[in-house]
Amino acid sequence: MFDTLRQRYRAFRTDPAGERFQHRYRRLASRGGAVCKLLIIVAALALIVVGIALLVLPGPGLLLILLGAALIAEESLVAARMLGRIDLAIS
Numbered sequence: 001m002f003d004t005l006r007q008r009y010r011a012f013r014t015d016p017a018g019e020r021f022q023h024r025y026r027r028l029a030s031r032g033g034a035v036c037k038l039l040i041i042v043a044a045l046a047l048i049v050v051g052i053a054l055l056v057l058p059g060p061g062l063l064l065i066l067l068g069a070a071l072i073a074e075e076s077l078v079a080a081r082m083l084g085r086i087d088l089a090i091s
Helices: 002-014 020-028 034-056 061-075 077-090
Strands: none
Touching: 002 020, 020 061, 020 077, 034 061, 061 077
């Protein structure tokens, strides 16, 4: 399991900045159906809501918000493009 995560992370990091999230979206676009996408988006939104709550409470709020945004970007090309622009601005 951890080997797979390491491989995916390495593939993500080797992609050029600004295109990483779009490449990841395209790599994962063929998996699952509509129900799977819906469950992932609901889980991502839950992570974002908990992250927002943890911004004022003690805890890793920003990390959870970023993780939720990355999960949404795996399921939405629009979100992947937005995160790509943010990635370029940060780099």
